[in-house]
Amino acid sequence: xxxxxxxxxxxxxxxxxxxxxxxxxxxxxxxxxxxxxxxxxxxxxxxxxxxxxxxxxxxxxxxxxxxxxxxxxxxxxxxxxxxxxxxxxxxxxxxxxxxxxxxxxxxxxxxxxxxxxxxxxxxxxxxxxxxxxxxxxxxxxxxxxxxxxxxxxxxxxxxxxxxxxxxxxxxxxxxxxxxxxxxxxxxxxxxxxxxxxxxxxxxxxxxxxxxxxxxxxxxxxxxxxxxxxxxxxxxxxxxxxxxxxxxxxxxxxxxxxxxxxxxxxxxxxxxxxxxxxxxxxxxxxxxxxxxxxxxxxxxxxxxxxxx
Numbered sequence: 001x002x003x004x005x006x007x008x009x010x011x012x013x014x015x016x017x018x019x020x021x022x023x024x025x026x027x028x029x030x031x032x033x034x035x036x037x038x039x040x041x042x043x044x045x046x047x048x049x050x051x052x053x054x055x056x057x058x059x060x061x062x063x064x065x066x067x068x069x070x071x072x073x074x075x076x077x078x079x080x081x082x083x084x085x086x087x088x089x090x091x092x093x094x095x096x097x098x099x100x101x102x103x104x105x106x107x108x109x110x111x112x113x114x115x116x117x118x119x120x121x122x123x124x125x126x127x128x129x130x131x132x133x134x135x136x137x138x139x140x141x142x143x144x145x146x147x148x149x150x151x152x153x154x155x156x157x158x159x160x161x162x163x164x165x166x167x168x169x170x171x172x173x174x175x176x177x178x179x180x181x182x183x184x185x186x187x188x189x190x191x192x193x194x195x196x197x198x199x200x201x202x203x204x205x206x207x208x209x210x211x212x213x214x215x216x217x218x219x220x221x222x223x224x225x226x227x228x229x230x231x232x233x234x235x236x237x238x239x240x241x242x243x244x245x246x247x248x249x250x251x252x253x254x255x256x257x258x259x260x261x262x263x264x265x266x267x268x269x270x271x272x273x274x275x276x277x278x279x280x281x282x283x284x285x286x287x288x289x290x291x292x293x294x295x296x297x298x299x300x301x302x303x304x305x306x307x
Contacts, residue, residue: 190238
């Protein structure tokens with residue numbers, strides 16, 4: 001039995017959630033996948049899935065095998081790359097990130113990366129939620145904000161860059177809305193979306209080194225999609241706290257105007273999260289370095305003029 005080949009098949013079945021879908025992805029038949037899976041279970045002496053007419057559920061033994069299979073395949077890839085030596089990166093990688101970061105930052109970096117490595121295929125998933133890498137077949141998730149791993153021994157995070165947050169609104173909103181001369185005035189304004197990357201309603205920032213906390217009483221448009229929040233701010237629906245890379249052009253063009261400019265919101269990290277057994281994987285290492293290099297060559301700025 002080719003253990004690497006069968007481990008790959010098992011992972012494909014687990015990720016697909018059904019034998020039929022796994023067969024479609026593998027370019028083979030349902031009967032072939034079922035036969036190979038039964039042979040693997042016989043060799044291991046334990047069932048890997050509980051099968052019903054409607055569902056395919058991974059057993060406890062299957063979960064243990066899954067963790068070890070991932071480590072086995074990662075080690076095999078690393079061995080292959082060590083022997084082959086440096087050069088072109090090949091393989092397939094599933095990358096999940098937010099809609100905003102994907103469209104405004106990742107796309108350009110990935111285009112450069114794939115131009116340098118034509119043998120690399122990337123499946124880019126744009127989704128404004130935290131994905132489960134272990135259950136959803138995602139190799140790398142790029143997340144903005146503080147990454148909460150909850151002490152997981154299976155995941156690691158590597159920072160790519162960071163960004164400032166800006167409090168902005170349209171010129172029309174500032175001219176027609178209540179005055180904003182000091183931090184306490186914020187409570188009388190409408191907040192669009194949430195605070196930075198969350199849907200919270202409490203603004204936390206510093207002015208001249210002194211911390212401030214303001215609970216916003218009026219809110220509109222609950223969404224995590226920062227581009228939608230930006231559009232709502234442009235339409236004059238209220239103030240918004242947005243990443244600098246989202247509003248740089250608007251600030252330069254004057255379609256959005258900063259408010260309470262002396263306020264400093266916390267800088268937020270952008271991190272790549274992946275499974276611990278992929279540490280040292282040349283495909284992931286190359287991806288992370290490419291995103292870092294793109295961030296260094298396209299730095300975010302803190303001033304309203306974009307200088």
